[in-house]
Amino acid sequence: SYELTQPLSVSVALGQTARITCGGNNIGSKNVHWYQQKPGQAPVLVIYRDSNRPSGIPERFSGSNSGNTATLTISRAQAGDEADYYCQVWDSSTAVFGGGTKLTVL
Amino acid sequence: EVQLVQSGAEVKKPGESLKISCKGSGYSFTSYWIGWVRQMPGKGLEWMGIIYPGDSDTRYSPSFQGQVTISADKSISTAYLQWSSLKASDTAMYYCARSFVLTSAFDYWGQGTLVTVSS
Numbered sequence A: 001s002y003e004l005t006q007p008l009s010v011s012v013a014l015g016q017t018a019r020i021t022c023g024g025n026n027i028g029s030k031n032v033h034w035y036q037q038k039p040g041q042a043p044v045l046v047i048y049r050d051s052n053r054p055s056g057i058p059e060r061f062s063g064s065n066s067g068n069t070a071t072l073t074i075s076r077a078q079a080g081d082e083a084d085y086y087c088q089v090w091d092s093s094t095a096v097f098g099g100g101t102k103l104t105v106l
Numbered sequence B: 001e002v003q004l005v006q007s008g009a010e011v012k013k014p015g016e017s018l019k020i021s022c023k024g025s026g027y028s029f030t031s032y033w034i035g036w037v038r039q040m041p042g043k044g045l046e047w048m049g050i051i052y053p054g055d056s057d058t059r060y061s062p063s064f065q066g067q068v069t070i071s072a073d074k075s076i077s078t079a080y081l082q083w084s085s086l087k088a089s090d091t092a093m094y095y096c097a098r099s100f101v102l103t104s105a106f107d108y109w110g111q112g113t114l115v116t117v118s119s
Helices: none
Strands: A009-012 A018-023 A033-037 A044-047 A061-066 A069-074 A083-091 A094-097 A101-105 B003-006 B010-012 B018-025 B033-039 B045-052 B057-060 B069-073 B078-083 B092-099 B106-109 B113-117
Touching: A009 A018, A018 A083, A018 A101, A044 A061, A044 B106, A069 A083, A083 B045, A094 B045, B003 B092, B003 B106, B010 B018, B018 B033, B018 B092, B018 B113, B033 B078, B045 B069, B045 B092, B057 B069, B078 B092
Parallel strands: A009 A101, B010 B113
Antiparallel strands: A018 A069, A033 A044, A033 A083, A061 A069, A083 A094, A083 A101, B003 B018, B018 B078, B033 B045, B033 B092, B045 B057, B069 B078, B092 B106, B092 B113
């Protein structure tokens, strides 16, 4: 089965840029979606199909995908960005989630 | 406004059965897939399976095949997740989420249903 690997945690200073990676075998050939989950809340889609932002998601959120790594980039990080982030792909009609990354804004 | 509204929290004993629901509104319920996602306490998201209410086409994660049943009643725009015999390890938050096709993102999520299984 297909696996996605994310770092357990990423820290970023307030106002700086955070990058969260998602590794998978030839993930660049798949569409990657990213979700933000704050404590006690349902996940929220922040990036779909590698680099597209849903309506209402700030431009500070961006994504890229190539080779074996997809990346979620959060520019000018704010305290409100502190959350768990999950990448997700589809593989053979099965949805696969990464293990999640806890983003801490210092 | 698109909404997925899930049924309320449940407390059950091991061996009991359970069916939780997810009601869609604000869109064509039969034109989108509804998936179910488990989140055990303090853990990540796990995809359980998905159903297309238009024709009841259902797919399961190998990890959950045979453990749960996913169904839908398109006449009332509601999808279901059910267990015939709960275990303590089924204790988790369960989310439903909408997907346009089997390669697209889950763009709307329900608020979650907390299931607690304890003797």
